[in-house]
Amino acid sequence: MTAIDSTNLAKGGNMLSVIVILPFLSALLMALLYLGDANKKNYAFYTILGVGSPAISAVISFMALYQLLNGSATIHDSLFSWINVGEFKIEVAFMLDRLSAVMISFITLIGTLIHVYAAGYMRDDAGYGKFFSYFNLFMGSMLLLVLADNPIMMFVGWELVGLSSYLLIGFYHQDSANVKAANKAFILNRVGDFGFIIALSLLFVSLEGHGFTFDSVKANIHLVDLNALSIIGMLLFVGAMGKSAQIPLYVWLPDAMAGPTPVSALIHAATMVTAGVYMVARYSFIYELIPDVGLFIASIGAASALFAAIIASYQSDVKKILAYSTMSQLGYMFIAVGLGAYSGGVFHVFTHAFFKALLFMGAGAVIIALHHEQNIFKMGGLKKRLKLVYVTMFIATLAISGIPPFAGFFSKDAILTTAFASERYFIWGVGTLTAGLTAFYMFRLLFSVFHAEPKTSHNLQSVPKSMTYPLVFLAFGSASAGFLGVNEAYGGSSWINAFLNLPDRAFHISHSTEYMLSSLNVLLGVTGMLLAYKLFAKETREVQANTLFKKVVLNKFYVDELYEFFIIKPLLLMSEFIDKVIDPKLFDGFLLLNVWFYKYSARLFAKLQNGKVRYYALYILAGVSAMSYYILFKFGEL
Amino acid sequence: MTPDMFYLLVSILFSLGLIGLVSRRNLFIVYMSVELMLSSVNLLLATYSKVLGDANASAMALLMIAVVAAEAALFLAMIIHLYRAKQTIDSDRFDKLGEGRKHA
Numbered sequence: 001m002t003a004i005d006s007t008n009l010a011k012g013g014n015m016l017s018v019i020v021i022l023p024f025l026s027a028l029l030m031a032l033l034y035l036g037d038a039n040k041k042n043y044a045f046y047t048i049l050g051v052g053s054p055a056i057s058a059v060i061s062f063m064a065l066y067q068l069l070n071g072s073a074t075i076h077d078s079l080f081s082w083i084n085v086g087e088f089k090i091e092v093a094f095m096l097d098r099l100s101a102v103m104i105s106f107i108t109l110i111g112t113l114i115h116v117y118a119a120g121y122m123r124d125d126a127g128y129g130k131f132f133s134y135f136n137l138f139m140g141s142m143l144l145l146v147l148a149d150n151p152i153m154m155f156v157g158w159e160l161v162g163l164s165s166y167l168l169i170g171f172y173h174q175d176s177a178n179v180k181a182a183n184k185a186f187i188l189n190r191v192g193d194f195g196f197i198i199a200l201s202l203l204f205v206s207l208e209g210h211g212f213t214f215d216s217v218k219a220n221i222h223l224v225d226l227n228a229l230s231i232i233g234m235l236l237f238v239g240a241m242g243k244s245a246q247i248p249l250y251v252w253l254p255d256a257m258a259g260p261t262p263v264s265a266l267i268h269a270a271t272m273v274t275a276g277v278y279m280v281a282r283y284s285f286i287y288e289l290i291p292d293v294g295l296f297i298a299s300i301g302a303a304s305a306l307f308a309a310i311i312a313s314y315q316s317d318v319k320k321i322l323a324y325s326t327m328s329q330l331g332y333m334f335i336a337v338g339l340g341a342y343s344g345g346v347f348h349v350f351t352h353a354f355f356k357a358l359l360f361m362g363a364g365a366v367i368i369a370l371h372h373e374q375n376i377f378k379m380g381g382l383k384k385r386l387k388l389v390y391v392t393m394f395i396a397t398l399a400i401s402g403i404p405p406f407a408g409f410f411s412k413d414a415i416l417t418t419a420f421a422s423e424r425y426f427i428w429g430v431g432t433l434t435a436g437l438t439a440f441y442m443f444r445l446l447f448s449v450f451h452a453e454p455k456t457s458h459n460l461q462s463v464p465k466s467m468t469y470p471l472v473f474l475a476f477g478s479a480s481a482g483f484l485g486v487n488e489a490y491g492g493s494s495w496i497n498a499f500l501n502l503p504d505r506a507f508h509i510s511h512s513t514e515y516m517l518s519s520l521n522v523l524l525g526v527t528g529m530l531l532a533y534k535l536f537a538k539e540t541r542e543v544q545a546n547t548l549f550k551k552v553v554l555n556k557f558y559v560d561e562l563y564e565f566f567i568i569k570p571l572l573l574m575s576e577f578i579d580k581v582i583d584p585k586l587f588d589g590f591l592l593l594n595v596w597f598y599k600y601s602a603r604l605f606a607k608l609q610n611g612k613v614r615y616y617a618l619y620i621l622a623g624v625s626a627m628s629y630y631i632l633f634k635f636g637e638l
Numbered sequence: 639m640t641p642d643m644f645y646l647l648v649s650i651l652f653s654l655g656l657i658g659l660v661s662r663r664n665l666f667i668v669y670m671s672v673e674l675m676l677s678s679v680n681l682l683l684a685t686y687s688k689v690l691g692d693a694n695a696s697a698m699a700l701l702m703i704a705v706v707a708a709e710a711a712l713f714l715a716m717i718i719h720l721y722r723a724k725q726t727i728d729s730d731r732f733d734k735l736g737e738g739r740k741h742a
Contacts, residue, residue: 611736613729614668618660 015064016077016094016147019057019104023140026053027133034129042129050132051115054139058108065101069499074098076149087209093149095214098500099346103146103278106350110270110357110477111139113470117361118262120466121368125260131171135266138164142271146278150213151200154279158196158243161272162189168267169259181258188252192242199235202228218285226289233286233293236279237300244276245327246304246334251560253327257319261364264319268326269357274349277330280337281346281502288340288503295424298338302430305331307557309437313444314543314553317374318363321445325400326356328434332415335431340505341418343497347485348415350496351407354477355399361474362393365467366449369460376445377542381454388468390450392475397446399478401439401525404518410482410490413518420517421507435521439528447536489514644685651678665717665727672713676706 026049033042064075078093096104115135122131141164145157163186170182203217206224210216224232240246245253253273257264267273280287280297287294305328312324329352336345367374369386383390399406402413412435419428486492489511497504545551552558608615651674658671680699687695721727 609736611733613732614660614663621656621660 014077014079015060016075016096017079019060019064019108020094020140020143020147022053022057023136023143026050027136027140030129030133030136034127034133038127038130043123046129046132047119050136051112051119053136054108054112054115057139057143058105058112061101061104061108064096065105068096068098068101078149088212090150090152090212092153093213094147094153095149096147099278099281099502100146102346102350102496102500103274104143106353107139107142107146107270107274110353110474111142111266113473114262114265114270114357114361115139117265117364117467117470118260120464121262121364122260123464127171131168131260134164134167134171135262138168138266138271142275145275148214151203151217152212154282155197155200158239158275158279159193161243161275162186162193165189165256165263165267165272168263169256171259171263175258178258181252181255185252185256188249189242192239192249195235195238195242197239199232199239202232202235206232214282221285221289229286230290230293233283233290234296236283236286237293237297240276240279240334241300242276243279244273244330244334246276246300246330247307250304250308250327251563254320254323254556257317257323261319261360261367264323265357265360265364268322268360269353273326273330274353277333277337277345277349280334281342284337284342284502287337287342288505291340291505294338294340296338298335298419298424298427301331301334301336301338302427302434303331304328305335305434306430306437309434309441310553311556313437313441314550316377316542318366318376318379318445318449319360319374321376321441322356322359322363325359325438325442326352328438329356329400331434332412332431335419335427336415339418339422339424339427340503341415342502343494343500343504344411344414344418346500346502347496348411350484351399351411351478351481354407354474354481355396358392358396358471358474358478359400361467361471362389362396365389365463365471368467369463370458371461375542376448378455379449379458380452381450382458383450385458385460386450386463389463389471392471393446393450395475396478397442399482400442401529402435402521403439403525403529404522405479405482407478407480407482409518409522410485410487413521414485414487414494416521417509417514417517418507420513421509422505432521432524436524436528439525440532441528443529443532444536447532451537453539489518641685641689644681648678648682648685651675651681663729665720665729668729669710669713669717673706673710676702 030046030049033045067075075096076093077095078091080092081089082092083090115132118131118135122128125131138161141157141160143157145154145161148154148157166182166186169185170179172178173182203224204212206228207217207220210220210223221229238249241249256267259267287297308324308327308331312321312328315321315324329348333345333348333352336342336348366379366382366386366389369382369389370379373379395406399408402409404410416428416431416435419431483492485494485496487494487497543550543554545554555561608619655671655673655675655678658667658674662668662671680702683695683699683702687693687699717727720732724731
């Protein structure tokens, strides 16, 4: 073991630690500088440090990926021993296997592009330094989560991601609605984290004394019985629900749009929401033993996908539409990992990162150009005037709608084929329906913003170059990233699946069926696109809540209100009850009873001390008698 | 005559002294009660001296009588002092150290 470690160390050096530490370090530096003088504009310094550190991390990540591509084994990098109590050893250590290599390469790449974009987007903001400090912290946390060598370190990263998302969502904290949104995200994530930490504790207790790194857990997982494993798997998924915004813990995601647009791009593309999918893939060695839990995960994924797609079809805020579309796409990823197609899920995470980052950044550019207008029905006619944004967003929309040969087609098709081949026809049906809806609502957005007749003439603000160049880069990614996973039916060899080497469940399906399924998806996609064109390309009207169904959907199925009524209200009532009744009556009552008892007995004893000498004589005598009596009993023969 | 009678007498005398000490408030009576208790102990010593045939106890009793005489002088002097301080020889009036006393 040590021999392997040392050779790895010689090859990889402390490469992995550098990837993680760099963003943290620059976050710290910028925070110190910002705290030193918040009013001083150090634009150049913040930009170089803030964009530079993720860029360097990206370069090193690609060097590490290159090593793995050349057949190097998993790279371990141990920094120091954190906790060392008897059998309980936790090291601050990083591990790069094929899964995490794929993850960090796109996290750092897309993360860097979003940083460049943010440098343009946030240029005039007073809290520029603070923003980049948080942004780098977010990147660092996500990298820590992905590169963790043991579940405990992963949990640390997991929590830091939650913290930094809270800081960024509430970045415009002058408005109390944003603070509320940040709190909502944080608290809902804590509900998920609760499941996660219970699962980790159970896992730790079940594997007592066998070490607690991913490698050793994987090697000893057969020691845990299946019932315990099912509970662990379920609880881990509760954690994933929170981070990856699945039913029922998704309500924070739309509200998280309160943050600046680059934050939304970072949350939705490169970090945070992909953490849940990554975690399920990371624990795939557990989930392959418990297919029933996997089926539950897939069902939740399918439900979330459809549910979010329906809501997205009626929203009018551009960022909210994109938020629900993320939730819907995450649903697809969970269908994949739930049905045992772990590499399929990770592949969709990978392609989704490109086009979702592009969509958010394009939307941000439009929002900036229109002086912070977010309602798509008040936009329109921007096709000519924001040509670059239009073209790139068009590519991203094609990609998310699953039109070949763009990235989304291959990954989404792989997931739906898996669902069909696993004979989960209901999940497959829901997924396919959602694919059609996705095309509809995405093109609805695109046509309303760029094609429809503008209602008012817009006085456009210029969009800086740093905000448009990343779009071009991502457009290339959205168009081509899918080719990494072309499967056999299309003449490829599912290269990414083979590279990831995850314990995927095997299934067989003939090429002709696969062609039929794909053409159905494409057909549905094109139908959705044409329907959107017919309804929204010429002129647009904002959705009116004129039927019951529309009203329910427009109000997001009243889920927030339901939570308010069934969870928050009872909680508040209970708090009030405890505050008004339990605390003063029961707890204070008990204390006051004690106080009364001491006071009363004190008064009783004080009476003995009355200063009258004859009483004192009596006490002395009583004492002496008692002592004599004791002596007689003890030593005499009485 | 058995020594039992002496023991009984000693007990009675001591108890009388004790009751006087606790129940009476006149300082003179208190003083006399203390003396009575001392005398009962003296009597006990003398009895043992006789029963055990050991003169040491008798010597101690004689010594004590001398000490008690000296103590009597001291005690009476203190009573005079107390009377001068408060114009009373009621022991319950001297309760300055007591908790929650009614009068100064």
